[in-house]
Amino acid sequence: MTYEPTLQFAYRLDEADPLRGFRERFAFPRGDRVEPLVYLCGHSLGLMPLDARGIVMEEMEDWARLAVLDHDHARRPWIPYHENLRDGLAALAGARATEVVAMSSLTVNLHLLLAAFYRPSGDRYRILIEAGAFSSDQHALASQIAWRGLDPRDALMELAPRGGMDTLPEESIEARLEERGSEVALVLWPGVQYRTGQAFDLGRIARAAHRAGCVAGFDLAHSIGNMPLALHDIEADFAVWCSYKYLNGGPGAIGGCFVHERHDRPHLTGWWGHEPATRFRLRPEFQAAPGAAGWQISNPPILSAAPLIASLALFDQAGLPGLRRKSAALTGYLEYLLARLAPGVQLITPRAAESRGCQLSVRITGPQGRGRRVFDAMTARGVIGDWREPDTIRLAPVPLYNSFADVFRGAEALSQALRQEP
Numbered sequence: 001m002t003y004e005p006t007l008q009f010a011y012r013l014d015e016a017d018p019l020r021g022f023r024e025r026f027a028f029p030r031g032d033r034v035e036p037l038v039y040l041c042g043h044s045l046g047l048m049p050l051d052a053r054g055i056v057m058e059e060m061e062d063w064a065r066l067a068v069l070d071h072d073h074a075r076r077p078w079i080p081y082h083e084n085l086r087d088g089l090a091a092l093a094g095a096r097a098t099e100v101v102a103m104s105s106l107t108v109n110l111h112l113l114l115a116a117f118y119r120p121s122g123d124r125y126r127i128l129i130e131a132g133a134f135s136s137d138q139h140a141l142a143s144q145i146a147w148r149g150l151d152p153r154d155a156l157m158e159l160a161p162r163g164g165m166d167t168l169p170e171e172s173i174e175a176r177l178e179e180r181g182s183e184v185a186l187v188l189w190p191g192v193q194y195r196t197g198q199a200f201d202l203g204r205i206a207r208a209a210h211r212a213g214c215v216a217g218f219d220l221a222h223s224i225g226n227m228p229l230a231l232h233d234i235e236a237d238f239a240v241w242c243s244y245k246y247l248n249g250g251p252g253a254i255g256g257c258f259v260h261e262r263h264d265r266p267h268l269t270g271w272w273g274h275e276p277a278t279r280f281r282l283r284p285e286f287q288a289a290p291g292a293a294g295w296q297i298s299n300p301p302i303l304s305a306a307p308l309i310a311s312l313a314l315f316d317q318a319g320l321p322g323l324r325r326k327s328a329a330l331t332g333y334l335e336y337l338l339a340r341l342a343p344g345v346q347l348i349t350p351r352a353a354e355s356r357g358c359q360l361s362v363r364i365t366g367p368q369g370r371g372r373r374v375f376d377a378m379t380a381r382g383v384i385g386d387w388r389e390p391d392t393i394r395l396a397p398v399p400l401y402n403s404f405a406d407v408f409r410g411a412e413a414l415s416q417a418l419r420q421e422p
């Protein structure tokens with residue numbers, strides 16, 4: 001596509017966008033401004049689908065009306081509440097409906113899945129992750145290792161990009177697993193790396209892990225709702241995600257996980273994973289519900305699951321293929337506009353569309369401290385992105401609600417901020 005650096009051009013792309021109507025289904029933050037802020041931060045917290053308010057209010061009304069009887073008699077009965085989310089999540093994860101479940105939160109789910117899937121034995125006890133993984137994942141992995149009496153400094157194998165590079169080609173992961181895979185019990189890889197925005201070919205990673213005899217688990221925090229996924233077909237062993245980023249489930253929204261149907265292994269349990277027909281007999285014997293539903297521990301947080309129903313309906317209406325097409329065009333436009341700001345701005349994210357989702361990460365060059373000042377100046381101009389120490393701004397135009405005009409305004413504000421902070 002050939003782009004032009006004008007607001008008129010951005011408006012023309014918006015007029016031609018078949019998904020433009022979805023923008024009106026979201027609440028755009030304004031702060032105390034008249035004009036809405038330019039929101040390019042869906043990678044941290046997705047916007048509120050307007051329909052979410054009504055669904056949450058229905059749960060509040062039902063609670064007021066029937067209280068405990070709502071477990072069976074609410075508009076959406078509370079006992080099987082996770083079923084409201086199942087098909088939508090399965091579609092986004094590329095999974096069978098029985099392989100996914102909405103439950104708990106990302107890091108807790110990671111712990112639960114590691115408890116079942118991380119089985120160090122003999123010389124095969126290491127966990128392979130990317131260097132610079134998100135802190136919570138590192139904490140979870142290190143504590144799982146230590147909890148088994150091993151030393152995280154020894155057992156956590158971090159793979160870094162080659163000298164001077166920001167991103168890591170899949171070949172490097174394959175090469176590491178060919179060389180040292182026999183030491184590795186489990187590979188935990190991100191679908192999209194949170195800092196660089198690099199998207200990985202998860203099928204390749206799963207195959208390489210399995211060839212080496214390792215479990216392949218994925219953290220999809222920045223991937224679900226952003227990238228096409230095919231967890232069932234690539235035979236991923238397990239995956240976890242949160243729902244407040246690209247899934248627009250709201251702050252602290254219920255998380256999710258995937259367990260491939262070929263797995264039937266011992267795991268930590270609670271009453272909500274019990275076969276529903278006999279759960280309320282409250283017997284001490286555990287009879288697992290089939291599939292991922294059997295991994296649930298507690299009864300679900302209805303109020304933090306309700307907004308996700310509204311968001312998943314929008315994904316279903318918009319359709320992932322169309323969203324992905326728009327996403328590539330939006331992010332391509334952002335890339336084009338940011339390239340005009342070089343050398344003050346350097347793109348970290350890969351240039352190939354298949355190696356990134358909607359997010360672009362840029363390094364602000366120049367003296368120490370300048371990046372932060374540029375970011376603050378951009379924010380003062382009404383553009384919401386986010387800042388990662390020491391020098392990186394992350395911007396994510398989200399195809400469900402962002403426009404080409406948002407992208408133009410975001411890049412324009414960054415350009416002015418760069419001129420303001422020489």
Ligand SMILES: *Cc1c(COP(=O)(O)O)cnc(C)c1O
Nearest residue numbers: 105106107134136137194221242
């Ligand atoms: C956002 C994010 C988390 C957040 O974890 P919570 O348990 O939801 O607080 C964890 N890991 C990664 C990679 C993330 O991007």
